[in-house]
Amino acid sequence: MPKSLTPPLRTLKEEIEGHAREFGLDFFDTRFEVVSYDELNMVAAYGGFPTRYPHWRWGMEYEQLSKGYEYGLSKIYELVINNDPCYAYLLESNSDVDQKLVMAHVYGHCDFFKNNFSFRHTNRRMIDDMANHATRVRRWVDKIGVEKVEDFIDRTLSLENLIDQHAPHIRRNPDPRRAEDEMKSNERVEGFKVDREYMRGFINPSEFLDSQKKRVEDEKQKSKKFPERPQRDVLQFLLENAPLEPWEADILAIIRDEAYYFAPQGQTKIMNEGWASYWHSTIMTRRALKDDEVIDYADRHSGTMGTRPGSLNPYKLGIELWRDIEDRWNKGRFGKEWDECDDLRARRSWDKKTGLGREKIFEVRKHYNDITFIDTFLTAEFAIEQKLFVYGFNDKRNSWEILDREFRKVKNKLLQQLTNFGQPIIEVVDGNHENRGELLIAHKHDGQDLKGDYARETLRNVQSLWRRPTSIITRYDNKGVLLRFDGQNHTEKKIDL
Amino acid sequence: MSLRIHQDHSRFKQIVRGKIKSNLRKYVQKGEMIGKKGKDTISIPIPFIDIPHFKYGHKEQGGVGQGDGEVGQQLSPGAVQPGDGHQAGQGEGDHTLEVDVTLDELAQILGEELRLPNIERRHNEKIVTQKIKYTGVNTTGPESLRHFKRTYKQALRRQIAMGTYDPARPVIIPTREDRRYRSYKLQELPETNAVIIYMMDVSGSMGDEQKEIVRIESFWLDTWLRHQYKGLESRYIIHDAVAREVDRDTFFHTRESGGTMISSAYKLCRDIIKADYPKSAWNVYPFHFSDGDNWSADDTRQCIEMLREDILPGVNQFAYGQVESPYGSGQFIKDLREAVGDSNNVALSEIADKDAIYPSIKDFLGKGR
Numbered sequence: 023m024p025k026s027l028t029p030p031l032r033t034l035k036e037e038i039e040g041h042a043r044e045f046g047l048d049f050f051d052t053r054f055e056v057v058s059y060d061e062l063n064m065v066a067a068y069g070g071f072p073t074r075y076p077h078w079r080w081g082m083e084y085e086q087l088s089k090g091y092e093y094g095l096s097k098i099y100e101l102v103i104n105n106d107p108c109y110a111y112l113l114e115s116n117s118d119v120d121q122k123l124v125m126a127h128v129y130g131h132c133d134f135f136k137n138n139f140s141f142r143h144t145n146r147r148m149i150d151d152m153a154n155h156a157t158r159v160r161r162w163v164d165k166i167g168v169e170k171v172e173d174f175i176d177r178t179l180s181l182e183n184l185i186d187q188h189a190p191h192i193r194r195n196p197d198p199r200r201a202e203d204e205m206k207s208n209e210r211v212e213g214f215k216v217d218r219e220y221m222r223g224f225i226n227p228s229e230f231l232d233s234q235k236k237r238v239e240d241e242k243q244k245s246k247k248f249p250e251r252p253q254r255d256v257l258q259f260l261l262e263n264a265p266l267e268p269w270e271a272d273i274l275a276i277i278r279d280e281a282y283y284f285a286p287q288g289q290t291k292i293m294n295e296g297w298a299s300y301w302h303s304t305i306m307t308r309r310a311l312k313d314d315e316v317i318d319y320a321d322r323h324s325g326t327m328g329t330r331p332g333s334l335n336p337y338k339l340g341i342e343l344w345r346d347i348e349d350r351w352n353k354g355r356f357g358k359e360w361d362e363c364d365d366l367r368a369r370r371s372w373d374k375k376t377g378l379g380r381e382k383i384f385e386v387r388k389h390y391n392d393i394t395f396i397d398t399f400l401t402a403e404f405a406i407e408q409k410l411f412v413y414g415f416n417d418k419r420n421s422w423e424i425l426d427r428e429f430r431k432v433k434n435k436l437l438q439q440l441t442n443f444g445q446p447i448i449e450v451v452d453g454n455h456e457n458r459g460e461l462l463i464a465h466k467h468d469g470q471d472l473k474g475d476y477a478r479e480t481l482r483n484v485q486s487l488w489r490r491p492t493s494i495i496t497r498y499d500n501k502g503v504l505l506r507f508d509g510q511n512h513t514e515k516k517i518d519l
Numbered sequence: 520m521s522l523r524i525h526q527d528h529s530r531f532k533q534i535v536r537g538k539i540k541s542n543l544r545k546y547v548q549k550g551e552m553i554g555k556k557g558k559d560t561i562s563i564p565i566p567f568i569d570i571p572h573f574k575y576g577h578k579e580q581g582g583v584g585q586g587d588g589e590v591g592q593q594l595s596p597g598a599v600q601p602g603d604g605h606q607a608g609q610g611e612g613d614h615t616l617e618v619d620v621t622l623d624e625l626a627q628i629l630g631e632e633l634r635l636p637n638i639e640r641r642h643n644e645k646i647v648t649q650k651i652k653y654t655g656v657n658t659t660g661p662e663s664l665r666h667f668k669r670t671y672k673q674a675l676r677r678q679i680a681m682g683t684y685d686p687a688r689p690v691i692i693p694t695r696e697d698r699r700y701r702s703y704k705l706q707e708l709p710e711t712n713a714v715i716i717y718m719m720d721v722s723g724s725m726g727d728e729q730k731e732i733v734r735i736e737s738f739w740l741d742t743w744l745r746h747q748y749k750g751l752e753s754r755y756i757i758h759d760a761v762a763r764e765v766d767r768d769t770f771f772h773t774r775e776s777g778g779t780m781i782s783s784a785y786k787l788c789r790d791i792i793k794a795d796y797p798k799s800a801w802n803v804y805p806f807h808f809s810d811g812d813n814w815s816a817d818d819t820r821q822c823i824e825m826l827r828e829d830i831l832p833g834v835n836q837f838a839y840g841q842v843e844s845p846y847g848s849g850q851f852i853k854d855l856r857e858a859v860g861d862s863n864n865v866a867l868s869e870i871a872d873k874d875a876i877y878p879s880i881k882d883f884l885g886k887g888r
Contacts, residue, residue, distance in 0.1 A: 064524040073523065079570065081531030084524045089619070172530075179570045314680040317672065331586040331594045338585065413594060414581030422594040425581070436583045446573050470575045479571035494573075 042129035049132035051107040063087040070103040075159035104135040106146035119315040126305040130298030140286035180483040184256035252449035296340015348379035402429040465496035626746030636887030660700025669699035713748040713802035720809035722759040723776040758784035782821040803834040811841040811849025836888040838866040
């Protein structure tokens with residue numbers, strides 16, 4: 023299994039780590055392990071972890087990675103996990119220049135994991151927890167049987183994105199203290215205290231009393247509803263309210279834990295990959311490269327930065343944005359004066375020699391996620407320079423094509439893509455739908471329809487956990503639709519929204 | 520050393536295998552699979568192996584890209600990850616996973632599902648062949664195996680290190696030491712040889728659909744026999760009133776008008792066996808497909824005579840598939856059944872349509888000969 027670093031690699035590591043610290047990167051202790059490509063594919067299939075619970079999809083992942091490698095289509099260069107200490111992997115057959123590049127890149131990630139606010143609440147002992155999850159699942163497999171456990175994992179994995187991506191640590195359970203408040207509000211409405219009986223009509227006019235009564239009634243009505251307000255964390259709702267066997271609840275909790283652990287990585291993909299790329303490029307070109315390594319380095323670097331017209335490369339977009347921010351803050355291209363300057367020539371030659379770039383990017387890497395990053399720092403100039411465009415599907419020509427290069431549209435599309443990690447927002451609306459214990463969930467439609475066949479299959483999986491008929495409200499072609507699965511049949515009904 | 524992932528990997532493969540098995544009948548009837556054949560593997564679309572999520576229809580979504588191009592310009596195919604739009608109320612959609620299955624595995628699955636017996640070999644002589652495998656890069660080797668890119672990189676690297684590289688005039692001159700060559704190893708493979716001699720009636724009455732059936736069926740026969748024998752050759756004979764040997768492509772794409780003299784094909788088949796496939800070293804499989812409308816009873820008599828005297832004694836199994844054509848199905852299979860139907864190395868099968876390919880494979884291969 024993984025070998026410890028050979029003396030030459032240890033020397034390289036010390037060198038790169040030294041450069042990284044000199045540049046001000048701040049990271050957890052970082053451990054590199056040297057692995058064969060087969061092992062690397064395994065670890066990558068497990069999402070970077072040495073152990074995961076048994077499931078066929080890791081096998082599928084592994085098959086695809088191995089094939090990609092064998093056919094020369096893809097090669098994993100870096101793999102690092104957010105943990106304290108950070109773990110990262112080096113491919114044993116790589117050349118020195120590759121190893122240096124990977125190390126430099128990894129230190130960028132580790133710095134980001136440690137400092138970016140999105141990761142503040144992540145479990146830094148995840149490597150242990152993943153191993154524990156594996157043990158727990160294995161134990162259930164021994165007790166309950168492979169088929170049943172695997173089948174249940176399949177169904178829960180189908181729901182793994184139904185968490186509250188942006189607020190993993192806010193508890194939204196009813197607080198027991200609220201129950202007391204409810205008790206109070208159950209009391210009879212008496213209005214304000216009246217000292218002189220003849221004043222009662224003035225102090226508590228009957229309209230006022232009525233409205234008070236109505237408010238109390240409404241409150242009561244509301245608290246009968248469950249959940250009280252729509253709940254984004256569908257998995258938690260199911261955990262607390264679905265009639266699950268202990269082993270099922272345990273597995274569902276594991277899937278939910280892991281989903282929350284990975285969520286911040288999805289929310290900072292562009293920043294994080296860009297940051298790591300920025301630092302490997304800076305460390306390599308300013309410090310670590312030897313003359314005869316330049317070509318190989320350039321080859322690798324350009325390989326990572328390549329773009330294809332129909333997709334967005336987070337490494338490329340990220341690194342360019344970081345560089346742009348640094349450049350703008352170095353030249354003082356920010357603030358009121360800059361924003362209000364309409365003179366194109368003045369803008370082009372604008373350089374106040376403020377030299378704040380480095381400081382700025384370190385600050386940004388702390389407080390932003392992809393959405394706020396793009397929203398704040400993606401400028402019209404940048405979009406033009408980077409040749410960004412919106413693409414879409416043209417039904418008439420049955421092909422994908424470039425739709426627009428207008429800045430506003432590009433930015434909006436990007437933000438839309440990043441919202442909720444590019445996934446539809448789904449909420450639990452009612453756990454006692456139709457007053458029959460049915461489950462009602464809703465898709466908050468934002469202009470994009472759900473993929474229909476997937477939606478029905480997923481609904482089936484929700485139902486199998488809830489064990490009562492389950493429905494989802496969504497919209498297709500601008501019309502409200504209620505999809506329902508009762509355990510046997512799917513039905514579909516038009517509804518008014 | 521075994522990796523932990525292997526358990527998950529074999530579980531995945533087991534699931535895929537199960538899916539293939541349960542869909543086998545469907546795959547057998549489909550011709551497009553044959554088009555997806557690589558050298559030793561075939562891509563099979565497996566429905567529903569991915570885990571469904573609530574997600575957007577891909578076509579709805581679009582996205583932001585980066586690069587040159589005018590508004591309205593089409594993105595090259597493959598640039599966008601293919602996906603499928605949704606239509607409310609529409610069926611399954613085509614989200615499939617393409618899995619590569621080796622032909623050998625596919626044959627195993629076919630064998631299990633159709634309960635095919637393993638073939639009894641008549642000849643077990645091992646003929647050893649050598650196979651070249653390119654495994655690495657070396658500093659010496661024949662010029663024909665020079666690895667251009669590696670050589671070039673090496674030269675570039677050296678010139679930069681020596682300071683003789685001039686970006687203004689980027690000329691790279693590799694020296695002897697820069698050259699890199701592909702290196703290979705010889706592997707020895709023991710083989711048991713077999714030959715399939717495909718014969719097909721291409722007279723006017725055999726239409727495209729009939730040929731498609733033959734094409735699909737021959738793919739499966741090939742696959743099974745290749746699984747049973749390491750070395751497998753195929754020869755192709757087409758005939759109407761006269762027979763000639765052709766290559767595979769011509770075999771499936773020739774259409775003649777003219778009458779049918781089956782004996783012409785059998786004659787050629789006999790001659791080929793005599794010339795190239797001595798009994799002592801070869802397992803021989805003639806497969807003949809026709810709509811069964813032979814020219815005359817006299818010709819049929821000749822066919823039967825040739826089968827009895829020349830062909831059947833020397834081959835593992837002779838198989839005849841009668842493909843129903845719009846002009847009806849002929850008499851030939853009945854004649855064969857009467858004359859040689861009870862010999863144990865004769866397999867006869869009537870193939871009415873694509874649905875019948877599946878049982879027909881069993882007719883052909885079920886004897887284990």
